[in-house]
Amino acid sequence: MSKPRMPHPPMTIAAAVVTHDRLPKLVETIRRLQAESLDHVVIVDNASTDGTAEWLAGQDDPRIIVHRSDTNLGGAGGFSIAMQIARDRTGSDWVVVMDDDGRPHPGAIDAFRAMDLSGWDAIGAAVRHPDGAICEMNRPYRNPFWHLGRFARTLIRMPLGKGRAGFHLSDADYRAGGPILPVDMSSFVGLFLSRHALSHAGLPDPRLFIYGDDQLYTLQMRRKGLRIGFAPDIGFEHDTLALQGKTGLVLRPLWKVFYMYRNALIAYRVAAGPWFWPLVPVLLRKWRRKAVDYGDDAATFRVMLDLAVRDGLARKLDRPHEEILRRSGSD
Structure with a gap:
């Protein structure tokens, strides 16, 4: 008589958030995260001077883990620490990263839990502005230097000033109900990283300080053979006025x-x-x-x-x- 199969333990997910002197945005992001089915919320406070430390000290949610840096390490330094804490202290199966002005749409974490994640090491969310418009700075892409068709389309569109459209995902790729699509770059707003990915890709280089740390990190993930998908049904909001x-x-x-x-x-x-x-x-x-x-x-x-x-x-x-x-x- 065969032994009964033991049920798999539920998947654990930690959020990793980096903040610096944007307390109102952080408050909204943490409130949104607290309403989601997360197991841990790691917050790295990059030497904020606007009352962030005091507000965080007053939070009694046992899921929250706060790391206060005495100096501003920039986004890259903050993400490096936040991802390390989430990986090593929480032991979560997945870590989802975001800035203090990036937050999941209601129900996004449950939607992620319901996905078939087999074959994927990381999943990027569909990031939009609060008004629903696609956030261009967070639009994933396929690296045209690795894909001949994308390279050709980029060259054709460059004289028209539309070269970016040759290798970035299209608006149609964001439609609800669409398939998970392979990408080579995904931003640090709503990027879910598996424990396997963090183990093999390591941490972002803190010396980059700000900008491009997510691009470089995910491109290097792909060069190591890790698989990144874009999920149009996992919605994130980026409250930016760039x-x-x-x-x-x-x-x-x-x-x-x-x-x-x-x-x-x-x-x-x-x-x-x-x-x-x-x-x-x-x-x-x-x-x-x-x-x-x-x-x-x-x-x-x-x-x-x-x-x-x-x-x-x-x-x-x-x-x-x-x-x-x-x-x-x-x-």
């Missing part, structure tokens, strides 16, 4: 320009492989045109861009943040 100019995202304060473009070059090196050096002149021409969006600060934008390019090409990640603030006039 500005768009004539040539794309406008960064304020200007010290952010350095990190955006330095880290982008490092990520492009991973994505493009042998195509990286022929691509560099194309990127530089495109990026220098962005100065028009900075008005009276165009000269400072160029200074920060040049510094970013220098460090990015050299893969230099040790320039002190204080120097970046000083050179951008933000200290």
Whole structure:
């Protein structure tokens, strides 16, 4: 007589949140997370000075784990710590990461629990603005340098200023009820990482500080053979007011320009492989045109861009943040 099969224990999920001086957004995000079927909520407070530490100290939810950093480690440093705590202290089967202004739609965690996750090491959510519009900065993509068809479509659309549409997921891919789609890059807003993925991919590089840490991390996951899916039925909200100019995202304060473009070059090196050096002149021409969006600060934008390019090409990640603030006039 065969022994009865033992039921599998329920899947455990931890949320990993990074915050810095955005208490109202954090409060809304934590309230949303507390309403979800999560087992743990790890919060890394990046040296906030707006009452965040005091508010967190007053929370009595036993699921909440708070780590307070004495210095602002940036998003990359914060995610590295939050993911490590979620992996090592909670032992959760899955960890879902987000900024303090990113939060699940009601029922998103239950929807994730109900999915067939076989064959996937990570799952990215469909991220929208509060008004329901797709959040462009969180739109996943297939790396065109790894997929000939995507590469060809990107080249065809570039003269029309629509090269991005050649390799990013389309609006149609976001329709409810659609299949899970394979992607090569997914953002750190609503990215579910399995214990297997965290074990093999490690942690984000904290030296990146902000921007591109998620792009670089997920591209490196794919290079290690880990499988990332996009699930249109797992909804997340990104409550961001990032500005768009004539040539794309406008960064304020200007010290952010350095990190955006330095880290982008490092990520492009991973994505493009042998195509990286022929691509560099194309990127530089495109990026220098962005100065028009900075008005009276165009000269400072160029200074920060040049510094970013220098460090990015050299893969230099040790320039002190204080120097970046000083050179951008933000200290």
